[in-house]
Amino acid sequence: MKLTNYDFFGDFRMAGYCGTILRVNLSTSEIKKEELDPDLAKKFVGGRGLGTYFIAKEVDPKADALSEANKLIFATGPLTGSKAPTGGRYMVVTKSPLSGTIASSNSGGFFGAELKKAGYDLVIFEGKSAKPCYLSIKDDAVELCDATEYWGMKVSEATDMLTEASGDSKSRVSIIGPAGEKLSLIASIMNEKYRAAGRSGVGAVMGSKNLKAVVVRGTGSVESADEEKTKAVIKDVLAKIKENAVTSTGLPTYGTAILVNVINETGIYPTRNFQECYTTKADQVSGETLAEKYLVKNTACYGCPIACGRHCRVDGVEGEGPEYETLWAYSTDCGVYDLPAVIKANNLCNDYGLDTISAGATIACAMELVEKGLIKAVELGGTPLEFGSSEAIVEWTRKMGEGEGLGAKMAEGSYRFAESYGAAELSMSVKKLELPAYDPRGVQGYGLNCATTNRGGCHVRGYLIAPEILGLPEGIDRSSTEGKSVWVKGFQDLTAVIDSLGMCLFTSFAIGASEYTDLFNSIVGESWTSDQLMQAGERIWNIERQFNLDAGIEPCEDKLPKRILEEAIPEGPSKGQKSKLGELLGQYYADRGWTEDGIPTPEKLAELELA
Amino acid sequence: MLLEVRLFATFRQGRFKMKEIQLPEGSLLGELLVNLDISKKDVGILLVNGRHSNEDAILNAGDIVAIFPAVGGG
Numbered sequence A: 001m002k003l004t005n006y007d008f009f010g011d012f013r014m015a016g017y018c019g020t021i022l023r024v025n026l027s028t029s030e031i032k033k034e035e036l037d038p039d040l041a042k043k044f045v046g047g048r049g050l051g052t053y054f055i056a057k058e059v060d061p062k063a064d065a066l067s068e069a070n071k072l073i074f075a076t077g078p079l080t081g082s083k084a085p086t087g088g089r090y091m092v093v094t095k096s097p098l099s100g101t102i103a104s105s106n107s108g109g110f111f112g113a114e115l116k117k118a119g120y121d122l123v124i125f126e127g128k129s130a131k132p133c134y135l136s137i138k139d140d141a142v143e144l145c146d147a148t149e150y151w152g153m154k155v156s157e158a159t160d161m162l163t164e165a166s167g168d169s170k171s172r173v174s175i176i177g178p179a180g181e182k183l184s185l186i187a188s189i190m191n192e193k194y195r196a197a198g199r200s201g202v203g204a205v206m207g208s209k210n211l212k213a214v215v216v217r218g219t220g221s222v223e224s225a226d227e228e229k230t231k232a233v234i235k236d237v238l239a240k241i242k243e244n245a246v247t248s249t250g251l252p253t254y255g256t257a258i259l260v261n262v263i264n265e266t267g268i269y270p271t272r273n274f275q276e277c278y279t280t281k282a283d284q285v286s287g288e289t290l291a292e293k294y295l296v297k298n299t300a301c302y303g304c305p306i307a308c309g310r311h312c313r314v315d316g317v318e319g320e321g322p323e324y325e326t327l328w329a330y331s332t333d334c335g336v337y338d339l340p341a342v343i344k345a346n347n348l349c350n351d352y353g354l355d356t357i358s359a360g361a362t363i364a365c366a367m368e369l370v371e372k373g374l375i376k377a378v379e380l381g382g383t384p385l386e387f388g389s390s391e392a393i394v395e396w397t398r399k400m401g402e403g404e405g406l407g408a409k410m411a412e413g414s415y416r417f418a419e420s421y422g423a424a425e426l427s428m429s430v431k432k433l434e435l436p437a438y439d440p441r442g443v444q445g446y447g448l449n450c451a452t453t454n455r456g457g458c459h460v461r462g463y464l465i466a467p468e469i470l471g472l473p474e475g476i477d478r479s480s481t482e483g484k485s486v487w488v489k490g491f492q493d494l495t496a497v498i499d500s501l502g503m504c505l506f507t508s509f510a511i512g513a514s515e516y517t518d519l520f521n522s523i524v525g526e527s528w529t530s531d532q533l534m535q536a537g538e539r540i541w542n543i544e545r546q547f548n549l550d551a552g553i554e555p556c557e558d559k560l561p562k563r564i565l566e567e568a569i570p571e572g573p574s575k576g577q578k579s580k581l582g583e584l585l586g587q588y589y590a591d592r593g594w595t596e597d598g599i600p601t602p603e604k605l606a607e608l609e610l611a
Numbered sequence B: 001m002l003l004e005v006r007l008f009a010t011f012r013q014g015r016f017k018m019k020e021i022q023l024p025e026g027s028l029l030g031e032l033l034v035n036l037d038i039s040k041k042d043v044g045i046l047l048v049n050g051r052h053s054n055e056d057a058i059l060n061a062g063d064i065v066a067i068f069p070a071v072g073g074g
Helices: A038-044 A049-059 A111-118 A153-167 A201-206 A227-243 A245-256 A257-267 A287-293 A324-330 A339-352 A356-371 A392-403 A406-410 A413-418 A443-453 A465-470 A484-503 A503-509 A515-522 A530-550 A560-566 A583-593 A604-609 B029-035
Strands: A020-025 A030-035 A072-076 A090-095 A102-107 A121-126 A133-138 A140-145 A172-175 A189-191 A195-197 A211-217 A297-301 A308-313 A319-320 B002-007 B018-022 B043-048 B064-069
Touching: A020 A140, A030 A140, A030 A530, A038 A049, A038 A530, A049 A072, A049 A090, A049 A121, A049 A443, A049 A484, A049 A530, A049 B002, A072 A111, A072 A201, A090 A111, A090 A195, A090 A201, A090 B064, A102 A201, A102 A530, A111 A133, A111 A172, A111 A211, A111 A324, A111 A583, A121 A406, A133 A153, A133 A530, A153 A211, A153 A245, A153 A339, A189 A257, A201 A211, A227 A245, A227 A515, A245 A257, A245 A287, A245 B043, A245 B064, A257 A413, A257 A465, A257 B064, A287 A297, A287 A308, A287 A324, A287 A339, A287 A604, A287 B002, A308 A339, A308 B018, A319 A339, A324 A356, A339 A356, A356 A392, A356 A406, A356 A413, A392 A406, A443 A484, A484 A503, A484 A515, A484 A530, A515 A530, A530 A604, A583 A604, B029 B043, B029 B064
Parallel strands: A020 A121, A133 A211, B002 B064
Antiparallel strands: A020 A030, A072 A090, A072 A121, A090 A102, A102 A195, A133 A140, A172 A189, A172 A211, A189 A195, A297 A308, A308 A319, B002 B018, B043 B064
C-alpha cells in the first residue's frame, strides 16, 4: 500500500511528511489521528523541532517530568524513511527527569523509517497507563496492548518476543529495559536492540507511563515531491559522502572508536573522572584494537552508505558498539584498560536500557567518591568500586540496571549521587547531564557548546571538536576565543536542522547547509534558501531555550563543573590549558541576539516568529 | 636527531604503531611524511607534541609526532 499525504487528509500539501500525528492517551486508552498543520511543519521542520514545539505547547515547563503531566513524543523528520542518505533518524522528545530541561534524544537504526512508512510523523503519548502496555502500529491499525508479560524483561529478549507477537518479522521495536521501568534517571530507549535514544533519562519518562514499547510495521513509502530532482540531489550527496575520507573510509573501518587515540594524543582525553587528560594506555582500548581483536563486521542504519556501526564478539557474546563515548566512559574515565570488560559493560547498558555515557561517567564519579573516602566500604556490598577495576565497571552497571543496593542511587545519575555525599562538584556534568569524552579546557568552542547546549552537557548538539581537533570542515585553533562563539552558534543551529530533518549528523562531515536545503526542497517540494533552513534551526534553539527558562533553568546554569572552570589541565600534551568560558559566554549571548543575561529578546523572538 | 613517530588507523597498515626515527637536524614535517611514504593528501591530523601542525613545521630532537588519516566520530 502506497501512502500519500492525501490518504488521511486531502488538504495536506507537503510531500516527505505523512501529514498525520498519532495521539495516544494512556490514561483513557483513547487513540486519535490528527492532521499535521503544514505551517507548523514549515516553522519547526520535524523531529527535534516539531517535537519540542508540542512539548513546549502542551507540557507545563514546571511539571514533574515523571508525572502524568509530562508527554513523550516519538518524532520523525520529513526525510526520515525517504531516499535521503542516512534518512533513518528519529527523536524522542520530552521534559527530562534528569536535568529538568527540554530533552530530545536521537536514535538511528530502522524504527523511525518504519514509523513513517506506517503513516505517522509523530506519536504523542499522554497520561499514564494503569497497567504495563505497549502500542502496536500496523499501518493504520493502531492499538494498545497488555505488556504485563514483558515488563521486567531485558531489551534483547523483549524485542524478540514482541516482534514475534506482532506476527511480522519485519516489525520494528522501540523499547525500555528494566532501567526505564525502575525510573532510572539515566535510562535510555532502545530500538533494534542496540540503537539508543540514550541521553536525558527519556527511558524513565516512558517507564513512568507504564509504556514498555512501541511496535511498528509500515508498508507504505515516503514519496518525494519531485522524484527526478531528488534523484539528482541524492546522486550528488552520495558522491560527496563517498569522496570524503571520514565517511567513506574512517568511519566504516574503525567506527567512532577511532577517536580514542586522536583525543588522547591531543591531551584532552578525560581520565579518572576528569582528574587527568592523557593516558599512555589509550591504545589498549582504542578503535584500532577494537577492530583488530573483537570486530565481526560493521553495520549500517536505514539508508546509510557510511555504515559506522560496530558488531563485536567477546567471549562468544555478540552485540553492537561500543561507540567512542562508551569506550571512553567505561575505560579511561574509570581508569580501566580492559577492552573485553568495557564491551561487556556496553552490552549490559544496551540490555538494561541505560545511557552508556551517563552510566560510565556516574561509575567514574563514584570511583572518585570512594578514592576520597566519601563512600564507605560497607555501602559497597562487597563489590569493588575503585578506579581501574574491571569488575566494578561491569558489576555496577548491572546493579544500576537492576536498581540493586547502591546501584539504585547511582541510577539517578552522577549529580544526585555525588550531591548525596555533599560533593556535587565531583559530578562532571552540566545541568546534571554528564559531560562526554573531551576535556573542555583544551577546546574552547566545544567548552562553550557544553555550557550552553539546551539539554545540558552534550557534545553532539554543537560538535566543535570537528573544526577544533579534526580539522573539519576546516581547522581552527582550539585555544583561541576569536570568533569562536559564531562558530558555536552556527554548529548548534545546523545540528538543530539535521536533527529535525531526520538525517544522521555524520553526513555533516561531507555535506553542508546547501546540500541539506537541496534535499529538503526536492523531497518536500519547497524552495527554501539555506538561510531559511538555518533560521529554522535558530528558531528551534530558541524555543528550547525558552522552555528551559520557563522550567526554572536559569542562565547561571550555562557553566562548566568547578574542576573544569578553576583548574588547569594537570599534565600531558595540553598541560596548563584552562577554560576560557568567561571570555566567551557574553559574546555568545550577543551573537544569539539575547540579553547580556542570556534571555532571548522580544526582537529576536519576533524575528523568529516566536513572539 | 631522534624523534618518536606514532601512526594511527590505516597508516599503521604496512608500517608500525610507534617507532623512533633518526632524521637530519632541521628536517621539516613534510620530509618525515615522504620518509614514511605517506601522501600529504591522505593526512587528516598532524600533531607535534599534541599541537596541530603542518608539513612546513621544523622538527626538533625529542619531538613526538602523531599522524592520523581523516577521522571523524562523535
